[in-house]
Amino acid sequence: MxxxxxxxxxxxxxxxxxxxxxxxxxxxxxxxxAAASYYLVFDKSGVTSSRLYLKQSVPGRDKVIADYKAGSGTIKNTCAVGKGWLPNGDYKIEFHRKNFDGIINGYVIKLSDKSCHAGTRRTELFIHSEMRPNGQQGRIESERWTDENPNDYYSNGCIKLRPSHIKNLFNRLDDLGWSKLKKLKVVS
Missing domain, CATH: 1.20.5 (Single alpha-helices involved in coiled-coils or other helix-helix interfaces)
Known part of the structure; x- marks a missing residue:
């Protein structure tokens, strides 16, 4: 024994x-x-012809998961409230919704406030598109995206995507996990 x-x-x-x-x-x-982490990069090149990337943090060069054409503002002045493109820097993701009903509608990602280089505080910043609160296309211009209208990428200082692109971004983040989305980085 x-x-x-x-x-x-x-x-x-x-x-x-x-x-x-x-x-x-x-x-x-x-x-x-280590849990995977993701972030968004808005690379400013033109008011209606910039890029929004969904990236994954990995050793070495970070991996691009998705790439979308995007617009921001109507002019390049980052201090122009309601019409300038976003100031460079990091933004927190405050919330996301598929049924937002406000001055903009539908699929939105709310960004933290940011001051421009001169100190002007930029508020009410979103990543969004043109749609109705239920995510569908509407009849009025602010709720309808048309490929024939190059002005659809203009915004009041937010980041704007075509409806199919913001829905694709939401689907990807739904699959990856929104809690893993750490920030938006705006660069030029």
């Missing part, structure tokens, strides 16, 4: 050691337990 207990104790110790060693190895590998 004593011999069996000793053999069992040694076997248990070896198994526990192997499991602890394997667990220690997995914990030492930063990629093994």
């Amino acid at each position: 004593r011999k069996h207990l000793t053999t069992l104790t040694v076997a248990t110790a070896l198994t526990s050691g192997l499991l602890a060693g394997a667990a220690g190895h997995a914990a030492a590998d930063p990629g093994a337990s």
Whole structure:
């Protein structure tokens, strides 16, 4: 009986050691337990011809998950409230909704406020499109996107995507997990 207990104790110790060693190895590998994180980049090149990227943070160069044409504002002055494009820098994602009903409607991502280089505070900043509160196309211009209208990318200082693109972005983030979306970075 004593011999069996000793053999069992040694076997248990070896198994526990192997499991602890394997667990220690997995914990030492930063990629093994690190949760993926994502962020948005708005790369300003023109008021109606910029790009919005969904990126994943990975070792080395970050991975582009999605790339969309986007617009921001009606002029390039980042201090012009209600018409200038967004100031450069990082923005927090405050909330997202598929049924927003306000001055803009439908699919929206609310961004934190930001001051421009001269100190003017920019508020009510969103990533959005032109649609009705239910996400469908409406009859009035502010709720209807037409490919023939190049002015659809103009906004009152927000980031604007075509309806199919913002819906695609939402679908991707629904799958990836909104809690993993860390910020928006605006660059030029």
